[in-house]
Amino acid sequence: xxxxxxxxxxxxxxxxxxxxxxxxxxxxxxxxxxxxxxxxxxxxxxxxxxxxxxxxxxxxxxxxxxxxxxxxxxxxxxxxxxxxxxxxxxxxxxxxxxxxxxxxxxxxxxxxxxxxxxxxxxxxxxxxxxxxxxxxxxxxxxxxxxxxxxxxxxxxxxxxxxxxxxxxxxxxxxxxxxxxxxxxxxxxxxxxxxxxxxxxxxxxxxxxxxxxxxxxxxxxxxxxxxxxxxxxxxxxxxxxxxxxxxxxxxxxxxxxxxxxxxxxxxxxxxxxxxxxxxxxxxxxxxxxxxxxxxxxxxxxxxxxxxxxxxxxxxxxxxxxxxxxxxxxxxxxxxxxxxxxxxxxxxxxxxxxxxxxxxxxxx
Amino acid sequence: xxxxxxxxxxxxxxxxxxxxxxxxxxxxxxxxxxxxxxxxxxxxxxxxxxxxxxxxxxxxxxxxxxxxxxxxxxxxxxxxxxxxxxxxxxxxxxxxxxxxxxxxxxxxxxxxxxxxxxxxxxxxxxxxxxxxxxxxxxxxxxxxxxxxxxxxxxxxxxxxxxxxxxxxxxxxxxxxxxxxxxxxxxxxxxxxxxxxxxxxxxxxxxxxxxxxxxxxxxxxxxxxxxxxxxxxxxxxxxxxxxxxxxxxxxxxxxxxxxxxxxxxxxxxxxxxxxxxxxxxxxxxxxxxxxxxxxxxxxxxxxxxxxxxxxxxxxxxxxxxxxxxxxxxxxxxxxxxxxxxxxxxxxxxxxxxxxxxxxxxxxx
Numbered sequence: 232x233x234x235x236x237x238x239x240x241x242x243x244x245x246x247x248x249x250x251x252x253x254x255x256x257x258x259x260x261x262x263x264x265x266x267x268x269x270x271x272x273x274x275x276x277x278x279x280x281x282x283x284x285x286x287x288x289x290x291x292x293x294x295x296x297x298x299x300x301x302x303x304x305x306x307x308x309x310x311x312x313x314x315x316x317x318x319x320x321x322x323x324x325x326x327x328x329x330x331x332x333x334x335x336x337x338x339x340x341x342x343x344x345x346x347x348x349x350x351x352x353x354x355x356x357x358x359x360x361x362x363x364x365x366x367x368x369x370x371x372x373x374x375x376x377x378x379x380x381x382x383x384x385x386x387x388x389x390x391x392x393x394x395x396x397x398x399x400x401x402x403x404x405x406x407x408x409x410x411x412x413x414x415x416x417x418x419x420x421x422x423x424x425x426x427x428x429x430x431x432x433x434x435x436x437x438x439x440x441x442x443x444x445x446x447x448x449x450x451x452x453x454x455x456x457x458x459x460x461x462x463x464x465x466x467x468x469x470x471x472x473x474x475x476x477x478x479x480x481x482x483x484x485x486x487x488x489x490x491x492x493x494x495x496x497x498x499x500x501x502x503x504x505x506x507x508x509x510x511x512x513x514x515x516x517x518x519x520x521x522x523x524x525x526x527x528x529x530x531x532x533x534x535x536x537x538x539x540x541x542x543x544x545x546x547x548x549x550x551x552x553x554x555x556x557x558x559x560x561x562x563x564x565x566x567x568x569x570x571x572x573x574x575x576x577x578x579x580x581x582x583x584x585x586x587x588x589x590x591x592x593x
Numbered sequence: 594x595x596x597x598x599x600x601x602x603x604x605x606x607x608x609x610x611x612x613x614x615x616x617x618x619x620x621x622x623x624x625x626x627x628x629x630x631x632x633x634x635x636x637x638x639x640x641x642x643x644x645x646x647x648x649x650x651x652x653x654x655x656x657x658x659x660x661x662x663x664x665x666x667x668x669x670x671x672x673x674x675x676x677x678x679x680x681x682x683x684x685x686x687x688x689x690x691x692x693x694x695x696x697x698x699x700x701x702x703x704x705x706x707x708x709x710x711x712x713x714x715x716x717x718x719x720x721x722x723x724x725x726x727x728x729x730x731x732x733x734x735x736x737x738x739x740x741x742x743x744x745x746x747x748x749x750x751x752x753x754x755x756x757x758x759x760x761x762x763x764x765x766x767x768x769x770x771x772x773x774x775x776x777x778x779x780x781x782x783x784x785x786x787x788x789x790x791x792x793x794x795x796x797x798x799x800x801x802x803x804x805x806x807x808x809x810x811x812x813x814x815x816x817x818x819x820x821x822x823x824x825x826x827x828x829x830x831x832x833x834x835x836x837x838x839x840x841x842x843x844x845x846x847x848x849x850x851x852x853x854x855x856x857x858x859x860x861x862x863x864x865x866x867x868x869x870x871x872x873x874x875x876x877x878x879x880x881x882x883x884x885x886x887x888x889x890x891x892x893x894x895x896x897x898x899x900x901x902x903x904x905x906x907x908x909x910x911x912x913x914x915x916x917x918x919x920x921x922x923x924x925x926x927x928x929x930x931x932x933x934x935x936x937x938x939x940x941x942x943x944x945x946x947x948x949x950x951x952x953x954x955x956x
Contacts, residue, residue: 305856338858347856354849357868359875359946368867372858406947422857 249320250278250569251429251462252302257315259294259301259486269533271297273486274315278569281429284456284463286473286494288509289483290530295466296350298483299432302464303345304329304337319344322429343373346428348419350435350466355419356407362418363388363403369425391421394458395451413444417451424455433465437472449475470513474498479570482506485531485541488560492572502563502572502579504546540577548578623943631936638928639699639921643692646920653708653915654680680708695921704925705918709911715922718907723926725798726896726903729819730888733826738881740827741834746870748835749842757839764832772829773894779821780898795821796900822901826888837880842873875946882938886931 259272272294279285287295300306302317317329321344332340349355357365366388370379389399395417407415416436423431436452437445453476456463467473473480473494480497482490482505490503501507508526528545531537537544543553560573576582651659654676661672698705704715748757770778784792794800795818803814845851846869854868896905904923911919943949 303856305852307852341856342858349849349853349856351849355853357850357854357872358948359871360867361947368854368859368863369857372860372863408948 248568249324251281251320252279253318253320254278254302255316255318257298257301257317258313259297259306260311260313262309262311263534267534271310271486271533272301275488277481277488277491279430279462279464280568281462282456282460283479283568284465284477285479285481286477287464287466287481287483288468288470288473290468292530293483294486295483296434299347299434299464299466302329302432303341303347304332305341305347319430339373342369342423342428343426344428345430345432346423346426348423348431348433348436350438353412353415356415358407360406361403362405362407362410366391366403366422366425369422373426387425388421391425392418394424394455395421396447397421413440413447416440416444416448420448420451420455424459424461427459429461431461431463433463435466435468437467437469445472452476470509482509485536486533487541487575489542489576490574491560492564493566493570496564496572500583502574502582503576504548504582505542506574507582540575548576548581550578552577623949624940627936627939631932634932635925635929638932639696639925640692642921642924642928643695646917646924647688649915651915653917656915657709679711704922707916707919709914709916709919715918718919719904719922719926722902722907723904725819725901726889726892726905727930728815729822729901729903730826730885730892732819733823734830734885734888736823737827737831738834741831742838742874742877744831744835745838746842746865746873748839749846752843760832760835764836767828767832768836770829772825772888772891773898775829776822776825776895776898779825783821790821798902818901821899822892822895825895830884830888833884834877837877838873841876842869845869845873848872871945875942878938878942878945879935882934885934889927889930
């Protein structure tokens with residue numbers, strides 16, 4: 232990792248064959264009060280390639296945020312990773328076993344290699360420190376024992392703030408409460424990119440913002456990615472956002488990825504009934520407004536999952552076999568660079584969905 | 594309440610004349626607003642004290658006459674005559690006249706002259722004894738707050754640990770003991786039973802014959818006399834601070850920005866200080882000021898117990914003789930110091946928490 236003050240923009244090179252992040256059978260477990268535990272992520276595997284953008288979609292409580300936090304080892308005290316692996320490949324092609332990093336190495340790895348934009352921009356800032364001080368704290372913490380000058384800090388922070396289209400002078404000298412929600416969200420993004428990470432996890436980056444501000448955030452993100460080139464995992468329940476910002480989509484349900492594929496494959500031809508249901512619940516931009524189909528029922532409790540497929544109680548395609556088999560991800564269409572279309576459904580051949588989703592250039 | 598009016602008029606219809614504008618401006622300034630409020634409170638207190646003191650059964654002359662009769666067996670007439678020649682104070686002066694004289698004096702910074710000890714200005718009584726009280730209470734509070742806040746933070750970081758359980762148990766017990774009871778316990782246990790310190794020698798604020806000077810021997814003598822009052826204040830309040838700080842810190846530790854700071858890789862010391870500590874102390878600042886008032890109030894009994902001649906002891910003496918002017922003066926100074934502590938807390942608060950400053954200059 233270069234010194235943070237130096238801007239090392241990775242040119243938008245074509246995605247190489249080595250994944251930047253390779254996750255295998257990741258399980259995230261929460262201890263519960265009565266000495267039991269609940270697995271919020273139940274064996275997730277995927278590869279993310281440099282400069283790629285992956286959208287994690289699904290209803291609330293399906294494990295998206297937990298997966299995101301788990302990838303950067305930011306789980307709360309009651310959370311742990313009992314099994315699975317996270318393999319990160321840095322810019323020099325060196326492999327890093329994220330789950331085995333010691334405290335100090337992890338402290339460095341986070342933010343220098345993998346950073347996160349947290350949900351709820353309101354509470355992500357210390358209310359009693361100015362934005363400039365908080366950005367400075369971040370730079371100083373990764374200065375390798377060197378003491379960066381105030382000028383370096385201001386220059387670097389200003390550069391990032393301009394990147395998210397904010398006026399640095401004003402923002403650096405402001406307290407968090409003096410800024411609007413949209414500005415804070417942008418500052419969080421600037422803060423996350425302060426050290427030029429190659430991996431950025433965004434948790435609901437546009438939730439709770441008005442539609443114009445959402446638009447601005449989406450534009451800023453697209454621009455920054457084109458400019459600096461980082462791989463992105465963003466967690467959202469907004470399918471139109473996924474369609475716009477992502478190269479790939481992974482649908483999560485009850486702690487598992489149940490369908491993956493390129494944006495085009497997923498939105499044109501979803502093969503898991505749950506993904507199809509999510510897409511059908513989005514109103515179309517053009518044409519008559521059809522009766523929007525919602526998915527009946529609600530997700531099962533992770534504490535008492537049914538046998539077989541977790542979705543079967545809500546599934547119109549369910550057959551007897553679904554009660555006994557929890558289907559693995561089946562290959563539907565082979566594509567390079569993790570873009571293969573897969574679905575975890577016994578009857579994926581019978582499921583078809585095609586709908587025009589807002590902003591999807593498909 | 595003349596001070597509040599400019600705000601109202603300023604909001605509804607901006608004052609047009611110069612004075613009105615100036616008042617509106619003053620009211621909008623956070624610090625000045627606090628100061629004006631403090632002055633108002635002190636006036637209310639001065640008035641209340643004035644009348645309350647006079648509601649006490651008996652008056653200085655009556656007390657004097659009674660003591661003359663009891664001590665020397667003189668007749669009531671003789672005692673009354675002697676009282677007339679002794680006191681320049683006439684209890685039959687209309688209350689409202691006395692009150693206006695008192696207020697007028699206050700405006701000039703004049704607290705009047707002691708009734709019972711003729712010729713001694715009240716301000717001299719206060720000037721002589723108050724510093725000792727402020728010294729002992731101040732040192733006690735500082736030690737107590739530093740120890741309490743540090744303990745509280747350690748407890749929050751190691752919830753369920755030995756320190757947590759130990760301090761919680763001991764702190765809760767100490768919290769329930771009023772400081773005058775604690776003072777008696779110290780005299781009985783440490784002084785009388787165990788003989789760890791000499792109850793007699795520790796009386797007063799300095800040993801007679803020791804001259805005030807900037808020397809170690811003078812300082813150690815002062816500390817020798819003040820140590821037991823200080824110990825009392827520390828024992829009765831430190832546990833409370835620890836418990837309050839623990840709960841506040843525990844809450845702040847759950848805040849998103851602490852997790853985000855960790856994710857950003859900030860060092861432990863930076864997070865503990867500027868991220869956790871500073872935010873955890875915020876809600877305590879107001880409590881510290883309020884507590885300061887209680888401690889000063891409690892000092893009256895604590896000082897009496899240790900025979901520490903601070904303001905508490907002189908208040909007690911003035912109460913015995915119904916020395917109205919001294920009572921008024923001391924009570925006013927005590928309340929004023931609490932109001933002042935609150936004022937300081939408000940101002941510190943605005944420095945610690947930028948969100949408080951929002952009101953400033955707001956239309």
